[in-house]
Amino acid sequence: MYLQILMREENRDACRFLWWDGERRIRSYRLTRVCFGLKCSPFLAMGTVRSHAQRHEESAPRAAKEVLNNMYMDDLATSCNSVEEAQTLVDQLDSLLASGGFHLHKWASNEPDALRAVPAEKTARGTGGCPGKTLGIFWDRNGDHLTFMEPEKIRPQGGNTKRQMLSAAACVSDPLGCLAPFLVRAKILFQSLWEKGADWDEPLPEEVERPWVNWKQELADLPLCRLPRALVPVPLELTKRIELHAFWDASERAYGEVAYLRLKTPPGSVRVNLVAAKTRVAVKRLSLPRLELMGALTSARLIRFVQGPLRLDIRAISC
Structure with a gap:
């Protein structure tokens, strides 16, 4: 990913290095691409990919949305409601990022038919279970x-x-x-x-x-x-109600919080899945009631943190 991104001309002198082949004189070179090892490289890489996706939001809206919302560095994880939808998304993502010089590989899916059109050399090679x-x-x-x-x-x-x-x-x-x-x-x-x-x-x-x-x-x-x-293992149109619940507890040594997603699906069945959890060691010189309040505060922050990325029609939130 890094080597697909050009470095600005005025920044290239900061990435010079010396090369000596053992016989000729020492030569001075400078990098023209974003390189590994620089602290700013991950930011520049993701910023470039996101900028490329934003420029193509009109021509490839679904693929651009996935890149902007579900891509972290060089990993992209998402879900689809059907095999056909997954196949279409694979084609759109591959075309969108290839147009910017980024070629996707190591495709993987729990449904083999979703990757039927992907060449074998571009799929993940997990073997032996x-x-x-x-x-x-x-x-x-x-x-x-x-x-x-x-x-x-x-x-x-x-x-x-x-x-x-x-x-x-x-x-x-x-x-x-x-x-x-x-x-x-x-x-x-x-x-x-x-x-x-x-x-x-x-x-x-x-x-x-x-x-x-x-x-x-x-x-x-x-x-x-x-x-x-899958937090929502059924198509969204089949869910009657989605709720987000957080719980917390504290002791003299630690406190923590956890968030669950509760789904109600026909014919009246209920599914509950863990979304996220966090723990912290107790700060010294804090009373147990104070630590309980800290747990309540951090659980509210956890709800706020997960609510945005979930992007679901949540009807009720309890904390």
Whole structure:
């Protein structure tokens, strides 16, 4: 993506580098394209893609809408109500972004017929039942659910230390908060080390090491956590009522909030799906009633945060 974007002439001198082949004199070159490693490169890449989509909102409205609303860096995730709609969207997205020099690949769908017209070399090559990865979360497209994997490396040199604790906890990617009750335990243990003044490479005290070892052992059970990918698993025209509900709770060590989407579909059936969750360790010197109020505040913020991206006709909100 980066190398498809030209750099302004006046900025190219800031991206000079020296090249020496070992025999001839040292040569000075400068980059003409946006390169990897610059802090501004992700912003420039996404800004360019979004600007390209905005310019084509009239000629390709659906594809432009998906790019503007559902694309994050080089990942685009969306849903369609039918195979035919998905096939049309694939063609529109491919044409829209190709016209700007951006060629889509690694297509994946839980419905194989949706990608029938896509060349095999442009599809994701997930084999052996191994789920693919999108936006930091593993997606098993055969069962159409989100899941998690045990981190491969969770034991850096040095044994159980504060440094190793932070490294291991950071290996678990959970942007939606599906593992919030599990990850908050690591946050609490990490906070307790700061309260004790432990150094980064100092062995953990026994009262912290024991629950930490248990936490690491439970990482092997992460694949057992499976959540449906689709928040609205039926066509929107079949839903009678959509509600958004948030709940929160607090203790002396942590507080958190969670948002659920409640769907009512004919003939009177109800579906409830997790939307997002967040946890925070408790700030010192705050009373339990104050922490309960903090949970209420953050749950209201969570509702506001998820309400916009959902873009659904939500009839009732409770918090």
